[in-house]
Amino acid sequence: MVWRGDPPTPAFICAAAQAALNAGDTFYTPNLGEPALREALANALPQLHRPVSPDRVVVTSSGVAALMLTAQALYNPEDRVVVVTPVWPNLVEISRILGAQVEEVALELQRDEQGIARWHLCLETLLHPLTTDCxxxxxxxxxxxxxxVMSAQQQAVIPVHCRRHGIWIVLDEVYSRIVFDGLPEGCASSFLDIAAPDDRLVVINSFSKSCLMTGWRLGWVVAPPALMMYELGKLILNTTAAVRPRIRAKSRSGRG
Incomplete structure (x- = not known):
């Protein structure tokens, strides 16, 4: 996985935004996001994962906002939240800000047959703290x-365990399209490949990395129906109260 944060946003995205401004698209939008954009995101997902209906997609003002809104919808003070680390600090601090008790499960650095050091997740170590009080x-x-990058084999085990214990999975996939090692699909495997619509799974994504739109502050969430209107919708109404853009940005791979 390689990422350089300095390339500018592609010209066709900037042109689409300028055209929308010139057309007067500057008013309030629905709290869950512009319906056309939600539908476009849902229609793009089957190219990479299993189909998702537009009513499970929420557009947010950045991936960070998506993470905070999800945490606010799910966590109560003193809840146990397990986080795989090392990780971007916000994923730990958001939980702590809301009063959750964070337990970190560390990746292990191991050498492969060629002597190259690679990060590895021990499933046994991860599953041990994932009990019914998590x-x-x-x-x-x-x-x-x-x-x-989590393997598809590990992803097949974790949801089964979490379903059994009633544990939510919050997956940050903002780098999913920036993976090139032997993945013809153009993205990393996801729990979305195997999850049912009503699974306790929330997937966070963003336009920032794959579309070179870091300063635009646009993200989205895929969540089960039970979490949508009554929780995420209510929280968005009382925070950002909607996201304006109508653009359908394409990634560098030409998809989505």
């Missing part, structure tokens, strides 16, 4: 800062 498991894969 509220959520937070995973960032592909990972910042380690570049670790």
């Amino acid at each position: 509220r959520a498991l937070v995973i960032n894969s592909p990972n910042n800062p380690s570049c670790w």
Whole structure:
């Protein structure tokens, strides 16, 4: 996984935004996001994962906001939240700000047959704290800062365990499109590949990395129906109260 944060936003995205401004698209929008954009995101997902209906997609003012809104919808003070680390600090601090008790499960650095050191997740170590009194498991894969990517084999085990214990999975996938090692699909594997619509799974994504739109502050959430209107919608109404853009940005791979 390679990422350089300095390339400018592609010209066609800037042109679309300028055209929208010139057309007067500067008014309030629905709290869950412009319906056309939600539908576009839902229609793009089957190219990469299993289909998702537009009513499970929420547009947010940045991926960070998506993470905070999700945490506010799910966590109560003193809830146990397990986070796979090392990780971008916000994923730990957001939980702590809301009063949750964070337990970190560290990746292990191991050498492969060629002697190359790679990060590895021990499933046994991860599953041990995932008991019935755990509220959520937070995973960032592909990972910042380690570049670790969870394997599809591990992803097949974790949801089964979390369903059994009633644990939410919060997955930060903002780097999912910036993976090139032997993945013809153009993205990392995801729990969305195997999850049912009503699973306790929330997937966070963003336009920032794959579309070179870091300063635009646009993200989105895929969540089960039970979390949508009554929780996320209510929180958005009382925070950012909607996101304006109508653009359908394409990634560098030409998809989405």
